[in-house]
Amino acid sequence: MATISMTPITTKNSAVVARGWFDMSQGDVGERFAFSQYADKTVHIHGDFGTGATVTLRGSNLPDPDVENPDHWLPLTDAQANAITKTAPALEVVLESPLWVSPIVAGTPATANIAVLLSGKETN
DSSP states (O other), rough: OEEEEEEOOOOOOEEEEEEEEEOOOTTOOEEOEEEEEEEEEEEEEEEOOTTTTEEEEEOSSSSOOOOTOGGGGGGGGTSSSOOEESSSEEEEEEOOOSSEEEEEEESOOOOEEEEEEEEEEEEO
16 A cells, blocks of 8 residues: 655646646555635546556545544545545546545556546635
8 A cells, every 4th residue: 555645736727726646556545635625626537447446535524634544534425425436537526625635546456547636726
C-alpha cells in the first residue's frame, strides 16, 4: 500500500481549484486533501482499471484522519445518493462537503493505473 501524493492541476478558470492523484493501483490511498471550502465539487476517475480495480472517493470530518485507517473514512456520494465507488471511468458530482477527501483503490489487479481528479469552485 502506498500513499499517493496529491498534485495541483492548473486550470484556465481562476475560480476553479483542481487536484489529482495519479498512477494509483491496487491498495493505494490518496493523500488527504482539505476540500470543504469549495462548492460544486466534481470527481473524474479514469485510467486502466485492469480486471478488478475499484476506486472509492471517501471523506472524513475527523480532525486528523489517518488515510490508511478505514474506520476514519466513509464513501462520498453522487447527486443520486449513490456511493462514489467505481470499477470503470466516471465523472460525478460530489454531494457532501467533508473536511477531508481521499481516494482509495481496492481489488486484485496490481497493474491498474488510475487517476482521480477533483475540482471545485472557490467560494468568496
